[in-house]
Amino acid sequence: MHDTERSDHMSTMSGVSGDSTGTLPRHYLKPCLLLLLAEGPSHGYELLEHVRRMGIKGAEPGGLYRYLRAMEKEEMVSSWWEPSQAGPARRTYVLTEHGRKGLNESVQSLRDVREILVTLLDRYDTLSTRAGASRS
Amino acid sequence: MTSSAPKSEQLRDLYWRSEILQVVYWLHGEGLGDLVDMDLIRTYLGVDALENLSTYLNLLVADGSLVGDGDWYALSPRALADGEAQLATAFTDFVRPVRNECNDECWCHTSAAEADACARSRPGARPDHAAGKANA
Helix, strand or coil: CCCCCECCCHHHCCCECCCCCCCCCCCCHHHHHHHHHHHCCEEHHHHHHHHHHCCCCCECHHHHHHHHHHHHHCCCEEEEEECCCCCCCEEEEEECHHHHHHHHHHHHHHHHHHHHHHHHHHHHHHHHHHHHHHHC | CCCCCCCCHHHHHHHHHHHHHHHHHHHHHCCCCCCECHHHHHHHHCECCCCCHHHHHHHHHHCCCEEEECCEEEECHHHHHHHHHHHHHHCHHHHCCCCCCCCCCCHHHCCHHHHHHHHHHCCCCCHHHHCCHHHC
16 A cells, blocks of 8 residues: 655645745746746746746746646646657647636736735835825 | 555556656656656655655666666666657557547547547537548
8 A cells, every 4th residue: 555645736736946936926837837838839848947037936847847747637738758859759748728728817817916916016105105205 | 645546556556657757758858867766756756655666666677667776767778769669659648639639640530420429528529520520
């Protein structure tokens, strides 16, 4: 009997190590990956580089691998081994229709968060301006 | 035990051997390294504990898929040489059609009857699919 605990769902995975994403929304990796794959098919290392450039500095390959597998199980992503004449076969990932819907939902959720943040920042700026005016 | 691993021992062995091999191939293909140890495999598989991991690794060494050197494992020269061909068949479950999609190999392309059967087997398939793309 195996005593195995496995994170099969994205809800339990961050795909990142360390706390470099502390200021980013939870599960920010998901819309990042979906967006990158909506832009075109890609491979693991390429995705890793891109998500790091998109602000997830702590993204590490093991987490990315598990995340991609989880997304594949949820049928958001499809993949296959792509033989190469120049080197070893690589896994190519593409977005499915289900994944595109997931991207749309994630983006809408991020837009909602942006609205909330804008409201907070506007109020903060107003307060700062008022405080500055009263000091002068 | 993980919820996604098969329940029967024989299938579970195949499942984990496939999972391990995929990780090693993935790392190799992405240029992220050719050597793995048990900790690395656990990280990639997202398992905290897999009692028989060493057994599975030894099986892979015994059947010539991996070579072991102390705590480290790598794809064997034979596995590397045969890899391109094997990848196409060994991991066929990961190239299966996904929701509302089928691949170029799908039998649905061959006849209207097959297209109907394919569509029936996949609830939610596109309406045009049931009409038979073979006739388009």
